[in-house]
């Protein structure tokens with residue numbers, strides 16, 4: 001994945017736990033790169049290795065790290081670096097979600113070798129929508145859950161996100177039900 005992703009993990013760890021913990025994470029992951037380059041491609045195993053090492057160093061489950069990383073990606077990385085793209089993608093939560101399937105087409109203009117996820121929407125009702133997530137990468141569904149929560153927070157819209165299909169349990173892709181307003185699942 002592009003270095004932007006690994007740099008965002010660095011920011012997540014450094015801002016919340018300090019530079020020493022990030023040094024320990026990098027060491028545990030066997031990463032010798034001093035600073036990741038935003039525009040350079042790195043093997044996916046580096047990103048997965050950093051998440052696993054962060055889980056060990058911070059003594060938090062991998063799922064907690066991935067969820068937090070999803071929220072952080074939207075509310076920190078994307079908002080700070082690509083705020084205009086985010087605000088152009090929708091005036092409210094449902095508009096943004098309906099735009100998500102084409103979102104990375106624009107991202108790919110900046111990152112030409114991007115291997116983006118694929119999103120689809122279905123079953124849109126007044127206060128809910130089903131989001132379908134496809135990727136050739138494994139193990140990122142909790143990251144997506146965190147991303148969707150991050151988007152809801154971006155629009156100050158209380159929302160529930162429930163995973164309804166699981167690729168790692170035999171479904172052909174991951175699926176999420178996003179509800180807001182009076183459709184929120186308690």
Ligand code: HEM
Nearest residue numbers: 001002078082085107114115116117135136137140147148
């Ligand atoms: C301006 C904001 C964004 C930028 C610049 C961006 C950029 C990227 C980049 C560089 C990658 C790594 C893929 C690669 O290097 O091949 C990636 C992956 C990913 N992005 Fe985005 N992204 C943005 C917003 C979002 C949003 C809002 C979502 C969903 C709500 C999202 C979902 C994902 C997911 C799930 C992946 C993991 C890759 C996979 O599933 O295969 N991104 N994105």
